[in-house]
Amino acid sequence: MTPGVETDPVRRVRILHLEDSARDVQYVEDLLEDQGVAADITQVARRAPFEAALALGGFDVVICDYSLPDLDGLSALRLVRAVSTDLPVIIVSGAIDPVAAVTCLREGATDLLLKDRLERLPSAIRRALEERQQRVQLREAEARVQHSQKLEVVGRLAGGIAHDFNTLLTVITATSELVLNRLAPDDPLVPDLAEIRSAGERGAALVAQLMAFSRQQILRPRVLDPVVLVQSLERSLMRLVGAHIHCVLELPPVSTRIRVDPGQFEQVLLNLVINARDAMRQGGTLAVGLREEDAPAEHKARFPTGRCVHLWVRDTGIGMTPEVQRRAFEPFFTTKGTEGGTGLGLSTVYGIVEQSGGVVWPESAPGAGTTFHLLFPVSPDPIVAEPVLTPPTGIPRVPIGTGSILVADDDPALRQLVKRTLTSSGYTVHAVGSGPEALAYLESRETPIDLLLTDLVMPDMSGRELAARVRSRYPELPILFMSGYTEDEVTRQSLHDEGQAFVPKPFTVATLTRHVAMALGHEG
Numbered sequence: 001m002t003p004g005v006e007t008d009p010v011r012r013v014r015i016l017h018l019e020d021s022a023r024d025v026q027y028v029e030d031l032l033e034d035q036g037v038a039a040d041i042t043q044v045a046r047r048a049p050f051e052a053a054l055a056l057g058g059f060d061v062v063i064c065d066y067s068l069p070d071l072d073g074l075s076a077l078r079l080v081r082a083v084s085t086d087l088p089v090i091i092v093s094g095a096i097d098p099v100a101a102v103t104c105l106r107e108g109a110t111d112l113l114l115k116d117r118l119e120r121l122p123s124a125i126r127r128a129l130e131e132r133q134q135r136v137q138l139r140e141a142e143a144r145v146q147h148s149q150k151l152e153v154v155g156r157l158a159g160g161i162a163h164d165f166n167t168l169l170t171v172i173t174a175t176s177e178l179v180l181n182r183l184a185p186d187d188p189l190v191p192d193l194a195e196i197r198s199a200g201e202r203g204a205a206l207v208a209q210l211m212a213f214s215r216q217q218i219l220r221p222r223v224l225d226p227v228v229l230v231q232s233l234e235r236s237l238m239r240l241v242g243a244h245i246h247c248v249l250e251l252p253p254v255s256t257r258i259r260v261d262p263g264q265f266e267q268v269l270l271n272l273v274i275n276a277r278d279a280m281r282q283g284g285t286l287a288v289g290l291r292e293e294d295a296p297a298e299h300k301a302r303f304p305t306g307r308c309v310h311l312w313v314r315d316t317g318i319g320m321t322p323e324v325q326r327r328a329f330e331p332f333f334t335t336k337g338t339e340g341g342t343g344l345g346l347s348t349v350y351g352i353v354e355q356s357g358g359v360v361w362p363e364s365a366p367g368a369g370t371t372f373h374l375l376f377p378v379s380p381d382p383i384v385a386e387p388v389l390t391p392p393t394g395i396p397r398v399p400i401g402t403g404s405i406l407v408a409d410d411d412p413a414l415r416q417l418v419k420r421t422l423t424s425s426g427y428t429v430h431a432v433g434s435g436p437e438a439l440a441y442l443e444s445r446e447t448p449i450d451l452l453l454t455d456l457v458m459p460d461m462s463g464r465e466l467a468a469r470v471r472s473r474y475p476e477l478p479i480l481f482m483s484g485y486t487e488d489e490v491t492r493q494s495l496h497d498e499g500q501a502f503v504p505k506p507f508t509v510a511t512l513t514r515h516v517a518m519a520l521g522h523e524g
Helices: 022-034 045-054 073-083 098-107 117-180 190-213 226-232 234-241 262-278 297-302 322-329 345-355 414-425 435-444 463-472 489-497 509-519
Strands: 014-020 039-044 061-063 087-091 111-114 222-224 245-250 257-260 284-294 306-313 359-364 369-377 402-407 429-431 453-454 479-483 501-504
Touching: 014 045, 014 117, 022 039, 022 117, 039 045, 039 234, 039 501, 045 190, 045 429, 061 073, 061 117, 073 098, 087 117, 098 111, 098 297, 111 117, 111 226, 111 297, 111 463, 117 414, 222 226, 226 284, 226 306, 234 262, 234 284, 234 463, 245 479, 257 369, 262 284, 262 306, 262 345, 262 369, 297 369, 322 359, 345 359, 345 369, 402 435, 414 429, 414 509, 429 435, 435 453, 435 463, 453 463, 453 509, 463 479, 463 501, 479 509
Parallel strands: 014 039, 014 061, 061 087, 087 111, 245 284, 402 429, 402 453, 453 479, 479 501
Antiparallel strands: 222 257, 284 306, 306 369, 359 369
């Protein structure tokens, strides 16, 4: 932001005055002082020193006499505009031709004043600085909007890629697992197949980060105390950063409440700590803190109660340039080189925070360390204790069940994989490629189906539309959804709120069969 006299009364206005009359310069200086405008005036009288001063820069306003021995006001204006399109230029003259005056204004002069009416100069300077500040603020706002739109477009692209890759990765990991289940442990093919499955799992982890950035994850949020959550991660953070970095927690003595997915909150914190650690190769201090506070004015609309929980991760590392800060959340952007990471850590943070209703931004400068600020809405609801899960006992490696299952998925390879997997587990399976085909099969079926397993996103009829039509005809039929991503926030939220069964892609053989068995009531 460019400071002006109204917004920053302490700093003096820096004026470059192109004038060959020392008396006129003194008059301007006295006039500004009388009107309360604190100014530092640099006087030049000829073209060469004027160009040199412009090249040096640092001025807030240029005042030009229109008639000089080797330079006129229009030429001086053009020299200024060649250096800066935004620097205010006020032209003064004893007399000026109306055509020349119009030309000057058309080419960007901020104002024109006659020398016998310079009483208006202080207000002209104030107005010029205020207008310049408003233009700067408008450009900054436009840049933020453009950056947000850019991230949104990239997010949509990433989400589409993630969906397709999740389908492919499901085929790779589950097929390799099917073959592994048929081989003896000492079979020479086992290491190769295990490597294929491992590569598929690593790919799934990368896709999950893309989905986090594009805000297309299925979250399981609950109301919790972030102070307790950060405290529970203290040992993990210490081990993560290493002995060469001093780690400090700056936590309040009282509890607060936010509604987040605890696993995703932990992922956000770990990603930021890793980023901070990598910025302090030679050691330093890492501080993780939070407090409840009033939401900043510029973000007030994001926080219904007007209160937010401010989480920060601060390091004393190498810092970031303004350009790096602008691109910090872009997926695959990294400053760590080819061996330093995927460039998905901060984009994952951005997606999770945004999907959780919060905001995140960096504050940094080269050599001055970096602080990431995260704001989450304070929840008005009470804290919900984490459910205690009793691990099932005696579950075989691939649960075996009985029943008739209808599978609807538009991808032929995945459809056949699911059919093979469930058939090998003891189920009777029929697979179709669309919602209308599923409805037609249910209509023609003489014996009842025990479970509908449907993809959420299909071209002719979505899984949710299919489920709605099936429930209207067969209200007792269990339905299990599967997908590489969900289309929008309404779908994500309704799946969670309605308690719908959901198995995310990519899934393993054991994961799929376990979800199917639970949907049929064979487990849990």
